[in-house]
Every structure is written in C-alpha cells, then in structure tokens.
Amino acid sequence: GPKVLQIPSHQIIDMGQMVTLNCDPVSNHLYFYWYKQILGQQMEFLVNFYNGKVMEKSKLFKDQFSVERPDGSYFTLKIQPTALEDSAVYFCASSLHNNQAPLFGEGTRLSVL
Amino acid sequence: AQKVTQTQTSISVVEKTTVTMDCVYETRDSSYFLFWYKQTASGEIVFLIRQDSYKKENATVGHYSLNFQKPKSSIGLIITATQIEDSAVYFCAMREYSNNRIFFGDGTQLVVKP
Numbered sequence: 001g002p003k004v005l006q007i008p009s010h011q012i013i014d015m016g017q018m019v020t021l022n023c024d025p026v027s028n029h030l031y032f033y034w035y036k037q038i039l040g041q042q043m044e045f046l047v048n049f050y051n052g053k054v055m056e057k058s059k060l061f062k063d064q065f066s067v068e069r070p071d072g073s074y075f076t077l078k079i080q081p082t083a084l085e086d087s088a089v090y091f092c093a094s095s096l097h098n099n100q101a102p103l104f105g106e107g108t109r110l111s112v113l
Numbered sequence: 114a115q116k117v118t119q120t121q122t123s124i125s126v127v128e129k130t131t132v133t134m135d136c137v138y139e140t141r142d143s144s145y146f147l148f149w150y151k152q153t154a155s156g157e158i159v160f161l162i163r164q165d166s167y168k169k170e171n172a173t174v175g176h177y178s179l180n181f182q183k184p185k186s187s188i189g190l191i192i193t194a195t196q197i198e199d200s201a202v203y204f205c206a207m208r209e210y211s212n213n214r215i216f217f218g219d220g221t222q223l224v225v226k227p
Contacts, residue, residue, distance in 0.1 A: 031213065040152075043204060043217040055213050091158060098213050101148045104158035
C-alpha cells in the first residue's frame with residue numbers, strides 16, 4: 001500500500017546546529033503533519049500543513065521550527081538552532097482529506113548532543 | 114480544549130482471548146472523528162480503525178471493533194482472538210471537525226502471551 005517515507009531514520013547533531021528532517025508523503029495526499037514523540041510516550045502534535053501553508057501549530061512548534069514543501073517535493077521540518085530538548089522521534093504523516101486518518105512514516109530519531 | 118485519556122497503562126492477556134482498551138475524550142465540538150492506531154516494537158505507527166461521531170453503528174475492521182458510547186464520550190477498542198503479534202502500544206486519537214489537529218492519548222501497552 002501507499003507509504004510515507006522519512007529520511008534519515010536517525011540523525012545525530014550537536015546542539016546549536018541546524019537540522020532538516022525530510023518526509024516523502026503519499027503522492028496524492030494534500031494534508032501533512034509533524035508529530036513529536038519522546039521515549040515511546042504520547043504523540044504530540046507539532047504542525048499541520050495544507051496548500052503550501054501552515055494551518056495550525058502547537059506550543060511545541062517553537063520559533064526555531066519551520067516547515068515547507070517546495071514544489072511538491074519533500075515535506076520538511078527544519079530546526080535552527082537545535083536544543084537538547086529537541087531530542088525525540090519525529091513522525092511525519094499525510095492524508096488526502098482532512099477527515100481521514102493520516103498515514104504515518106516510520107519516524108526520524110533526532111539526537112541532539 | 115481537547116483531551117484524550119487512556120487510563121490503562123499496560124494490559125497482559127493470553128492469546129486467543131478478547132481484550133478491551135478504554136479511551137475517553139473531551140470536546141466541545143458536536144462533530145469529531147475518533148481513531149485507533151498501534152505502534153509496534155519497531156516504532157511503526159499503524160492505523161487500525163475509526164469512528165465518526167455522527168455514526169451510531171460501532172465500526173468493525175477484521176478482529177478490531179469499537180464500543181462507541183457517545184453520552185459517555187467513550188471509544189473502547191475491542192480485539193477478539195488476540196494473537197502474539199498484536200502486542201504493541203495502542204493509541205486512541207481524536208480530531209474535531211472544526212480543526213485539523215489530531216490529539217493522541219498516552220497509549221496502552223498490550224502484551225499478548227502464549
């Protein structure tokens with residue numbers, strides 16, 4: 001079936017550096033999401049994106065965070081600069097309609113040292 | 114405010130039995146969507162089943178079914194004939210019609226033993 005792909009699966013960076021997490025959503029999907037999960041705990045909503053715009057974001061989506069999907073390519077989450085508390089697994093998800101259950105990628109584990 | 118609560122942290126059952134996982138939610142919207150996902154040991158998140166608030170009939174997909182009790186704001190997940198490979202963390206989630214956020218509960222760890 002259709003899959004959401006996330007690249008890379010694991011990223012290790014030093015605190016203060018910039019990191020970009022890449023998501024390749026299902027090709028015909030229109031709604032995109034990023035979630036953050038720490039140590040297998042609750043999935044926490046960060047942001048959703050539709051038609052080239054951020055629709056909603058949570059308090060966790062700090063000023064250092066940004067998302068974009070230039071020209072229908074990867075849907076990216078950029079963190080600049082990174083902080084220790086950004087260490088987590090970041091999940092990308094996408095759906096065709098906003099009332100559908102999004103399909104999730106396998107996550108990118110971000111380790112900020 | 115939106116909130117999804119799963120009070121069961123962990124459940125252990127013997128395979129081939131039936132298990133019910135609880136979930137209650139809070140919302141002021143009259144229309145909303147409820148979802149159950151599972152997260153496997155590898156971290157993969159898999160969508161299982163959904164219930165739309167306007168539907169009275171409980172959803173069923175394979176050996177998953179839902180016990181939707183709208184007056185109690187409750188959406189329990191029932192797994193019949195459990196298998197070892199059903200062992201995972203199960204997340205309940207909700208989206209209100211008025212916004213695009215999907216909120217998740219804390220998850221329930223299910224262990225299915227032989």
